[in-house]
Amino acid sequence: MSSRVLIIAEHDGTKLxxxxxxCVTCAQGIPGAQITIxxxxxxxxxxxxxxxxxxxxxRVLCVENPANRHALAAVWAPQVLAIAAPFxxxxxxxxxxxxDLMARIAGLLGAPQVSDIMAIESATRFRRPVYAGNAILTVxxxxxxxxxxxxxxxxxxxxxxxGAAPIEKAAxxxxxxxxxxxxxxxxxxxxxxxxxxARRVISGGRALGSAEGFRILYSLxxxxxxxxxxxxxxxxxxxxxxxxxxxxxxxxxxxxxxxxVGISGAIQHLTGIKDARTIVAINKDGEAPIFEVADIxxxxxxxxxxxxxxxxx
Amino acid sequence: xKRVLVGIKRVVDYNxxxxxxxxxxxxxxxxxxxxVNPFDEIALEEALRIKERGLAEEVIVATVGPADCQQQLxxxxxxxxxxxxxxxxxxxxxxxxxxxxxxxxxxREQPLLVILGKQAIDDDNGQTGQVLAALWNxxxxxxxxxxxxxxxxxxxxxxxxxxxxxxxxxxxxVITTDLRLNEPRYVKLPDIxxxxxxxxxxxxxxxxxxxxxxxxKLVRFDPPPQRQKGIRVTDAAELLAALxxxxxx
Ligand SMILES: Cc1cc2nc3c(=O)[nH]c(=O)nc-3n(C[C@H](O)[C@H](O)[C@H](O)COP(=O)(O)OP(=O)(O)OC[C@H]3O[C@@H](n4cnc5c(N)ncnc54)[C@H](O)[C@@H]3O)c2cc1C
Ligand SMILES: Cc1cc2nc3c(=O)[nH]c(=O)nc-3n(C[C@H](O)[C@H](O)[C@H](O)COP(=O)(O)OP(=O)(O)OC[C@H]3O[C@@H](n4cnc5c(N)ncnc54)[C@H](O)[C@@H]3O)c2cc1C
Numbered sequence: 001m002s003s004r005v006l007i008i009a010e011h012d013g014t015k016l017x018x019x020x021x022x023c024v025t026c027a028q029g030i031p032g033a034q035i036t037i038x039x040x041x042x043x044x045x046x047x048x049x050x051x052x053x054x055x056x057x058x059r060v061l062c063v064e065n066p067a068n069r070h071a072l073a074a075v076w077a078p079q080v081l082a083i084a085a086p087f088x089x090x091x092x093x094x095x096x097x098x099x100d101l102m103a104r105i106a107g108l109l110g111a112p113q114v115s116d117i118m119a120i121e122s123a124t125r126f127r128r129p130v131y132a133g134n135a136i137l138t139v140x141x142x143x144x145x146x147x148x149x150x151x152x153x154x155x156x157x158x159x160x161x162x163g164a165a166p167i168e169k170a171a172x173x174x175x176x177x178x179x180x181x182x183x184x185x186x187x188x189x190x191x192x193x194x195x196x197x198a199r200r201v202i203s204g205g206r207a208l209g210s211a212e213g214f215r216i217l218y219s220l221x222x223x224x225x226x227x228x229x230x231x232x233x234x235x236x237x238x239x240x241x242x243x244x245x246x247x248x249x250x251x252x253x254x255x256x257x258x259x260x261v262g263i264s265g266a267i268q269h270l271t272g273i274k275d276a277r278t279i280v281a282i283n284k285d286g287e288a289p290i291f292e293v294a295d296i297x298x299x300x301x302x303x304x305x306x307x308x309x310x311x312x313x
Numbered sequence: 314x315k316r317v318l319v320g321i322k323r324v325v326d327y328n329x330x331x332x333x334x335x336x337x338x339x340x341x342x343x344x345x346x347x348x349v350n351p352f353d354e355i356a357l358e359e360a361l362r363i364k365e366r367g368l369a370e371e372v373i374v375a376t377v378g379p380a381d382c383q384q385q386l387x388x389x390x391x392x393x394x395x396x397x398x399x400x401x402x403x404x405x406x407x408x409x410x411x412x413x414x415x416x417x418x419x420x421r422e423q424p425l426l427v428i429l430g431k432q433a434i435d436d437d438n439g440q441t442g443q444v445l446a447a448l449w450n451x452x453x454x455x456x457x458x459x460x461x462x463x464x465x466x467x468x469x470x471x472x473x474x475x476x477x478x479x480x481x482x483x484x485x486x487v488i489t490t491d492l493r494l495n496e497p498r499y500v501k502l503p504d505i506x507x508x509x510x511x512x513x514x515x516x517x518x519x520x521x522x523x524x525x526x527x528x529x530k531l532v533r534f535d536p537p538p539q540r541q542k543g544i545r546v547t548d549a550a551e552l553l554a555a556l557x558x559x560x561x562x
Contacts, residue, residue, distance in 0.1 A: 072480070073443065074452055096473040100455045103408070103440035107447025112407065112528035115438045125532065130436050134331035135340050138532040145528075179486075180452040183468065183479040196474065224562075236493065242458065243476045248434070249492055251474065257561050268327070274537065278561055280552065295543040296555050308549040313562075 002032035003123050006087040008080060008105075009039045009051055010097045013069065016050040018197050019093035019151075021158035024054050026151040027091055028159070029120035034058050038083065038170070040068045040076050048167045055163040061170045070182040071097055077104040082172045084109065087146065088123070094150035094252070095196070106148040113148040114139055118155040128152070132248045133271040153196065154254035154275045188241055192218075195244065198227035201255045201276075203246055206233035207262025207284075207302060214239055216306045217261060223313055229253070231263045247272035262302045265290025282306070315369045316422055317360040319394065320415060320429040320441065321376045322350040323385040327434055337533040349385045352430025354392070355490040358497040359460060360428055361393045368462050371395045373422060377414045379403050383513060390508035391500045397513040405527050408440035410518070415441075416448050417521040424485060426467065431456050431489040442489035452482035456491040 005027040010017035020037065027035050036059045037051040044062035051060045063079050080101075084090055090105060092098035094116045106113040118136070119127040124143045127136055129152070141147050195201065202224070204217045214228070221228045230240035232247060246253060248268040254275035261282045263269060270293055273279060281294035284301050291297045298305060325331065326346040333340050349357075360372045374389040375398040376382045386397040400414045419427060432439035446453035454469035458477065461468040462484075471478045472491045482488075518525050546552045556562045 073455075074446070077447065096456060096471075099439050100443060100453070103443035104447045104453065106440065107409070107412065107444035110409065112409065113438070113440055113444075114529065115440060129537070130534075131325070131331040131340060132434060132437065133537055135333045136535045136537055138535070140530045140532050141528060142530075177450075177452070179483040180454075181481040183481055185473070185475060185478045187476040232492065241476065242472045242493065243474060248437070249432070257556070267330075278556075278559060279540075279543075280556070291543070291545075293540050293543075295541070296552060297543055297545045298548070298552050299545070300548075305549050305552075309553065312549055312553055 002034055003030045003088045004086055005030060005033045005035050005089045005091060007037045008092040009037050009047060010093055010095060011047040013041060014046050016047050018158055019095050019153045021054055022153040022156040023091050023093055023151045024056055024159035025156040026117060028056050030089060030123050036061055038063060040079055042066055042069050052165040052167050053161045053163050054159045056159055057163055057165040060165050060167045063170050063172050067176050072180050072182060073101040073104040074180040075176050076101055077108055078174045079172050080105050081108045082174050083170050089147050091149045091151055094152050098150050102148050102150050109146055111146045111148050112141060115150050116152040117149050118152045132267050133274055152252060154252045192221060193227045195227040195229055195251055196253055198255055200224050200226035200257045201229050201253060202226050202259040203229035203263060204234055204261050205231040205263030208234060208239055211239050220306055220310045223310060231269050260290050263290055264288050314371055316371045316373055316424040317363055317369045318422060318424040318427045319357045319360045319374045321353045321374045321385050321389050322433045323347050323378060323382045324350045324433055324435040327351055333534045333536045337535060339534055349388055350430050350433045352490050354497040355494050356428040356430055357389055357392055357394060358495045363462060369425060373398060375418050377402050377406050377411045386513055387508050390511040391504045396511060399513060399515045401515055401517045402525055407527060408438050408444050410523060410525055411441050412445040412448055413523045414518060414521055415445050417523060419449060426485060427487045429489050431491055442487050446487040452486040454480050454482050455489045457488050458491050458493045460488060
């Protein structure tokens with residue numbers, strides 16, 4: 001049995017996001033998968049070339065339109081719909097880009113969506129976390145009709161390079177809505193590694209006390225080549241920007257090393273780090289729930305310990 | 314009349330420690346505290362503020378689910394909603410079915426704005442708003458942390474992975490809420506009494522002409538894998554030694 005899988009590429013116009021390579025690995029778990037990546041862009045050439053190199057990809061389709069400069073779900077979804085007919089599975093990453101877009105596609109198709117796929121058991125059976133990761137649900141589709149899915153990127157390695165899939169242009173002529181208009185994006189540019197792909201992450205909680213307080217984490221992170229994350233309490237209090245939030249309603253990450261500094265370990269936070277290889281907790285309260293999941297725990301005052309670690313490195 | 318429609322979902326309270334039933338058929342909900350989905354409280358708070366600013370005249374809350382959901386609709390009325398619509402449905406209501414039912418209510422009520430939560434904290438699907446916007450063929454602005462209404466449009470700031478994105482959407486539109494949009498008000502006792510007299514209308518999926526199809530079978534619930542018990546170290550030097558021995562430094 002073969003399945004035709006369409007993956008919607010996430011990119012910024014020039015660079016393919018690593019989440020797409022993870023979707024490819026997920027798709028390869030579907031028996032007999034034939035994988036197509038679609039790149040919606042103004043000019044898709046650069047991104048398509050990167051997508052074509054992912055091993056396991058059979059074909060890259062380019063859907064070019066001046067309206068595709070920003071990933072507006074209401075604008076992209078009808079274009080994906082126009083090419084979706086031959087595909088049994090339509091996948092995108094479970095990032096804010098993919099979550100926003102894929103469910104709109106599912107709505108247009110009237111198809112069911114499996115959100116946050118963490119494992120594939122067959123072409124119709126998937127595992128996904130529910131209740132903030134406190135239960136893992138196995139769901140099964142009937143196999144009739146199409147299925148939309150978002151891929152929990154923390155659960156899959158990125159597909160390797162070395163491929164050379166053919167790149168084709170798809171002629172799509174559908175009327176696009178003008179009711180949704182991009183105004184601006186304020187991305188705090190940072191030289192630090194991207195939180196979602198970093199091998200090491202240091203996160204701070206409410207205990208850091210201020211945006212100033214976070215500086216000791218940035219300083220240590222730079223020495224370790226780590227990304228910096230934050231708990232919701234720290235973001236709500238304005239100590240760190242929203243894109244740094246880790247957890248059920250922030251980013252779900254799977255670094256090799258996660259260091260939680262002054263974070264109590266609420267279930268909503270732990271959801272975001274379940275797949276971290278090694279968790280280190282630094283907290284002055286030896287009873288804090290974070291220690292229940294920590295591989296290495298250190299009880300003490302972070303304002304002494306963090307500078308001390310930096311000194312010893 | 315300018316109306317705002319808000320989706321309300323009954324979920325297990327976020328403070329409850331979730332346990333999977335031994336037979337894998339679901340999670341334990343007997344005797345467990347149920348609440349309004351936190352994102353829906355935020356959606357309602359935003360709708361109430363829009364009304365208080367004179368930009369809307371009526372706030373309607375709606376839920377699709379079993380009879381118990383009326384408790385959460387009463388909570389929403391106590392918070393300040395003007396009236397409630399309960400679409401009675403037992404068993405699993407998938408996002409597509411919830412969205413189809415909400416669309417029928419939209420056709421009836423002609424709201425200026427529909428506000429839903431970005432995700433329900435039980436199933437964590439995060440789909441209903443987008444599916445609804447697709448079916449309705451109207452704009453969607455998900456993960457909102459700021460909403461500014463002006464004549465015919467909404468300027469919405471969204472929390473996205475890269476930072477904050479701002480969109481203009483023509484009204485009517487669907488907006489889904491993120492946590493930092495606002496802080497919901499507390500319900501006061503007299504309001505709970507008053508809420509009992511507010512209108513709560515019960516409808517059925519059948520009467521709305523929506524078929525309760527279940528496209529995804531729930532095969533099994535498993536508890537998540539447990540992590541191995543860790544070690545404790547006593548100072549920074551020991552911590553670094555432990556990391557080195559694991560090959561992490
Ligand atoms: C619907 C919903 C979704 C949510 N989503 C998320 C999410 O995505 N991510 C998230 O993180 N949270 C989320 N939360 C919030 C979560 O429940 C917690 O409130 C939050 O994670 C707490 O953050 P914290 O650990 O920084 O703060 P606290 O719980 O206040 O913990 C601070 C910790 O710092 C320690 N401490 C204090 N001083 C020091 C010191 N000098 N040295 C060392 N340790 C010190 C304390 O012992 C304490 O353990 C969500 C909540 C809800 C209701
Ligand atoms: C494991 C599992 C068990 C289930 N068990 C039951 C059950 O016993 N009884 C039952 O009735 N349903 C059940 N359902 C269906 C479920 O409650 C949801 O209605 C459906 O899956 C929608 O997904 P969601 O709530 O995650 O939507 P999301 O897309 O995450 O919700 C986003 C927002 O949409 C709005 N919304 C979603 N659903 C509704 C709704 N029903 N009414 C009003 N607004 C809504 C809310 O504003 C919410 O914040 C179950 C689903 C699953 C996956």
